[in-house]
Amino acid sequence: MSSLQSTRFNSKLTSQCQSCSLSALCLPISLADEDVNRLDQIIERKKPLKKGEVLFHQGEEFSSVYAVRTGTLKTFNITNSGEEQITGFYCPSELVGLSGIDSNTYPVSAKALETTSVCEIPFSHLESLSSQIPSLKHQIFKVMSRKICDDQQMMVLLGKKNADEKVASLLMNLSSRFKRRGYSATSFRLAMSRGEIGNYLGLAVETVSRVMTRFQKSGLIHVDGKEIAIVNLPEMQKLVGITEECAKIEVV
Amino acid sequence: MSSLQSTRFNSKLTSQCQSCSLSALCLPISLADEDVNRLDQIIERKKPLKKGEVLFHQGEEFSSVYAVRTGTLKTFNITNSGEEQITGFYCPSELVGLSGIDSNTYPVSAKALETTSVCEIPFSHLESLSSQIPSLKHQIFKVMSRKICDDQQMMVLLGKKNADEKVASLLMNLSSRFKRRGYSATSFRLAMSRGEIGNYLGLAVETVSRVMTRFQKSGLIHVDGKEIAIVNLPEMQKLVGITEECAKIEVV
DNA sequence: CGTATTTTTGATTGGAATCAAATTCGGTGG
DNA sequence: CCACCGAATTTGATTCCAATCAAAAATACG
Numbered sequence: 001m002s003s004l005q006s007t008r009f010n011s012k013l014t015s016q017c018q019s020c021s022l023s024a025l026c027l028p029i030s031l032a033d034e035d036v037n038r039l040d041q042i043i044e045r046k047k048p049l050k051k052g053e054v055l056f057h058q059g060e061e062f063s064s065v066y067a068v069r070t071g072t073l074k075t076f077n078i079t080n081s082g083e084e085q086i087t088g089f090y091c092p093s094e095l096v097g098l099s100g101i102d103s104n105t106y107p108v109s110a111k112a113l114e115t116t117s118v119c120e121i122p123f124s125h126l127e128s129l130s131s132q133i134p135s136l137k138h139q140i141f142k143v144m145s146r147k148i149c150d151d152q153q154m155m156v157l158l159g160k161k162n163a164d165e166k167v168a169s170l171l172m173n174l175s176s177r178f179k180r181r182g183y184s185a186t187s188f189r190l191a192m193s194r195g196e197i198g199n200y201l202g203l204a205v206e207t208v209s210r211v212m213t214r215f216q217k218s219g220l221i222h223v224d225g226k227e228i229a230i231v232n233l234p235e236m237q238k239l240v241g242i243t244e245e246c247a248k249i250e251v252v
Numbered sequence: 253m254s255s256l257q258s259t260r261f262n263s264k265l266t267s268q269c270q271s272c273s274l275s276a277l278c279l280p281i282s283l284a285d286e287d288v289n290r291l292d293q294i295i296e297r298k299k300p301l302k303k304g305e306v307l308f309h310q311g312e313e314f315s316s317v318y319a320v321r322t323g324t325l326k327t328f329n330i331t332n333s334g335e336e337q338i339t340g341f342y343c344p345s346e347l348v349g350l351s352g353i354d355s356n357t358y359p360v361s362a363k364a365l366e367t368t369s370v371c372e373i374p375f376s377h378l379e380s381l382s383s384q385i386p387s388l389k390h391q392i393f394k395v396m397s398r399k400i401c402d403d404q405q406m407m408v409l410l411g412k413k414n415a416d417e418k419v420a421s422l423l424m425n426l427s428s429r430f431k432r433r434g435y436s437a438t439s440f441r442l443a444m445s446r447g448e449i450g451n452y453l454g455l456a457v458e459t460v461s462r463v464m465t466r467f468q469k470s471g472l473i474h475v476d477g478k479e480i481a482i483v484n485l486p487e488m489q490k491l492v493g494i495t496e497e498c499a500k501i502e503v504v
Numbered sequence: 505c506g507t508a509t510t511t512t513t514g515a516t517t518g519g520a521a522t523c524a525a526a527t528t529c530g531g532t533g534g
Numbered sequence: 535c536c537a538c539c540g541a542a543t544t545t546g547a548t549t550c551c552a553a554t555c556a557a558a559a560a561t562a563c564g
Contacts, residue, residue: 077408079493085412087404099404101397108404127390134383141379144396145353151403152339152351152360156329158410159454160337163552194511202411204553209512225511225561241331415520446543456521461544477529477543 035133042125045069049112055096058109062100064120068092071116072191074200075108086200089113089192091177097123098144113191158202161241166201167211168239171221175230186230291388294377297321301364307348310361314352316372320344323368324443326452327360338452341365341444343429349375350396365443410454413493418453419463420491423473427482438482 048071049055055066058077073090087108090096100106101123130137157169179185190197198208215221220236222229230236300323301307307318310329318325325342339360342348352358353375382389409421431437442449450460467473472488474481482488 079408079412081493085408087407099397099400102394102401103398107401127393128386131383131386131389134380137383137389138379140393141396142354144393144400145351146355147400148351148396148403149354149359151400151407155339155403155406155410156331156337158407159452160331200411205511206513206554207552209510210552213512241333445541457543458522458545459520461542462520465544 035136038129038133039126039136042122042129043067044120044122046118046120048115048117051112051114053112055110055112055118056100056106058106060106062097062104062106062123064122065095065097065100065126066110066118066120068094068096069117069119072113073110073116073118074113074192074196075110076199077108084199086196089174089200091174092181094177095143095147098147113196163203163207163211164214165239165241166203167197167208167215168220168236170197170201171228171230172236172240186233188228190226190228290381290385291378294374294381295319296372296374298370298372300367300369303364303366305364307362307364307370308352308358310358312358314349314356314358314375316374317347317349317352317378318362318370318372320346320348321369321371324365325362325368325370326365326444326448327362328451329360336451338448341426341452343426344433346429347395350399365448415455415459415463416466417491417493418455419449419460419467420472420488422449422453423480423482424488424492438485440480442478442480 055073068090070092073096074086075088075090075096076084076086079085088096090110096110096118097106099108126136126140130140157166161169174188174190175185178188192200194208194212195205197203198205201208203211212221212223216223220230220232220239222231307325320342322344325348326338327340327342327348328336328338331337340348342362348362348370349358351360378388378392382392409418413421426440426442427437430440444452446460446464447457449455450457453460455463464473464475468475472482472484472491474483
């Protein structure tokens with residue numbers, strides 16, 4: 001158990017969730033002001049993580065879920081052969097750590113890909129608060145359900161798609177996540193390296209590089225290091241295929 | 253909304269969950285008798301599905317989650333090219349349909365691989381009941397968290413493993429699920445076809461067949477149609493690798 | 505400014521897909 | 535109970551996509 005006092009980075013009596021620009025994403029529910037305040041009081045805003053710092057380690061006791069406020073996280077397993085297997089990237093407003101509830105242990109590690117600040121949400125507090133606020137409980141169910149959906153789409157991607165479709169899917173997925181937060185859907189900066197993309201997609205680094213070069217040559221995207229611009233959006237969407245369909249369902 | 257009366261297949265006033273042999277798996281919590289009864293009253297035991305019958309369709313409005321009592325289900329997407337993409341197999345005591353909570357729509361279809369009976373659990377009832385029974389709410393969180401964990405392991409499998417490891421992983425996974433329900437871990441019958449296994453694992457049917465033949469020749473397993481016997485358990489576990497590790501974490 | 509790391513590019517290899525066909529299995533009706 | 539038909543499974547030959555090996559180029563960083 002971490003100390004509320006010692007880790008609190010920015011503590012005020014007024015609700016910070018209410019003034020946070022992400023609240024509409026992080027809490028897409030209409031909580032009464034009073035309820036938001038109650039939620040706000042259990043949340044700790046931690047000191048930002050520097051690139052490469054670890055938020056929690058695989059195997060550690062589960063205590064909190066975390067909402068990313070700024071920056072990007074990756075979650076990963078260490079395989080028995082010692083290599084890293086990335087299982088997800090987390091952008092602002094997204095929750096990380098939910099997979100620890102079942103075993104009361106984080107089954108993955110979470111590491112910052114760049115300077116990243118998070119809100120720590122002690123799960124036991126969240127859970128008891130959710131008993132008192134049904135819409136909050138429903139929201140947690142929804143977030144977890146959404147994660148299950150997304151992971152299953154990822155399973156389809158990994159099992160059925162070729163290298164082009166995988167890379168296109170990741171780029172379009174990131175694009176829609178940027179858009180959701182009000183940023184450009186067609187021009188953004190990758191927080192992760194080519195190696196991390198390949199690791200996540202089940203591709204070799206070289207393949208990721210080749211595919212991106214090829215996409216650029218065919219006028220689908222423009223690549224400048226980590227800066228990506230989607231040039232031919234319709235064609236990219238076509239490449240993504242099935243994932244697209246399910247995105248529709250989810251958006252409803 | 254389905255009618256409670258019309259679809260109820262086997263209705264008694266006494267608690268059926270209490271006498272169900274799966275309750276320790278389906279409800280691995282110590283609910284007070286009174287609470288079990290309350291849960292029991294919202295559950296409908298539906299008429300068994302015959303092989304090939306569909307429990308719910310992709311795109312249909314979400315209303316219930318289902319616990320498999322006997323038999324096996326598969327969940328799948330239909331891709332835009334019209335082919336089926338299997339996202340999961342469900343054995344007795346396992347819950348299907350949780351991915352529908354987020355969008356209020358089932359993002360997959362569920363179909364019986366053999367004669368299968370399920371308990372229908374209307375989600376709105378379950379949710380309101382969970383407000384009154386904190387341990388039930390916690391249990392739902394756990395089940396969903398576990399699903400997220402499992403799916404992420406599946407992602408690792410699909411992204412990083414070769415054909416041998418994939419097939420071995422599926423067999424060992426099924427083995428542990430049979431064992432959990434009190435059946436033999438080393439001898440069981442596959443409910444799914446080679447084609448469905450291949451579809452699920454991201455392999456061609458021919459590859460699944462070849463791998464199994466090869467496993468049999470090397471004395472790892474014995475295959476007789478759909479009957480499988482694990483002959484060399486340690487070697488099979490070795491093939492599975494990382495998934496093994498995470499199984500340990502989850503079991504704790 | 506020089507070194508380490510990341511990314512790109514090229515050549516070759518290999519594992520699984522695909523194509524093709526034989527065989528077995530499962531269900532049905534005579 | 536057996537013969538028959540379609541589906542599922544197995545087996546074989548060939549192809550192809552992405553991995554691997556290798557090395558140059560670009561970028562990050564102290």
